[in-house]
Amino acid sequence: MGGRAIVVTSGKGGVGKTTATANLGLGLAREDRKVVMIDGDIGLRNLDLIMGLENRIVYHLLDVVRGRCQVRQALIKDKRFPNLSLLPASQVDQKEDISPEQMRDLTAQLKEDFDFVLIDCPAGIEQGFRNAIAGANEAILITTPEVSPVRDADRVIGLLQQSIGDPRLIINRMNPEMVKKEQMLNQSDVLEILAVPLLGIVPEDEEVVIAGNSGAPVVLNERSRSGQAYRRIVQRILGEDVPIPELNGNVGFIQRLGKLFFGR
């Protein structure tokens, strides 16, 4: 019972899991939910940095698991939202130093106190992945519209279906100009291939890089397009029926001609 534990996965590395976890955590906190984010990337922690909370870490996930401190001692409260906390990863340990059973217990414990437990999964499908998904009841899958990330996403869907079930998909770094020129897979291509429900589309946006510099994720930036995309995704996670606009640029003359004469 209690809160919802959601793992943010991808298979392929570097497609935006940590960025998404930070933005969804802040976004849900903005909506007055009690949220804790777990950095599941033991040995390569980054969520603290993206959140701007790196200077305040005292204890970490493995200290909790090893009984060196209480969970609440390890939680870092976000100054912007007192209802948002981060449980940082250890930077010196390895993924093998914690087991799926330990992650499951920890997640269960946190679910009693929080509405949302968001788990930032490391890249890959090995032990770090198995740990991150162990305690989750829902999964969000991030991909970019490129061949390798989509292929790896498909592999992760297969693995998730054996435990959690179908993940909900976020397509990240969509570039409307490239989609318009048919140089990039569009939303329906990716959905046709992966066949899982769509949670949202986040455009390619340099604001994400700028946000990383200062530790203030884009969801807090009212003017940023990717921030808006994340705010809409938050609404959908909360069960609201917010439409998903297609980021296709304008359909060009030749494409329209094709539809007219050739039906495609």
Next chain:
Amino acid sequence: MAWTFVQKLFGAKGSKGEAKNRLQVVLVYDRLGLSADQMDALRKDIMETISRHISIDPEGVKIDFQHEHSLPEVVINAPVRRRAAS
């Protein structure tokens, strides 16, 4: 074909069609998750089954997976041997 040409002519068609098709094909393999041993066993069974009815070149049997008409399919090629003149 004609349509591809028109698109090429106007420079409208990017490479995403190729990306999509290559992904669909590779995912047919990935999703089946067949090991090399399983592929060998499949090849052997197919060879034996066909050879019981027609004479084929066992070395030439090819098994391919593809994605056509929105469906994953397995394509088996087996060169038929000419009956030797008696």
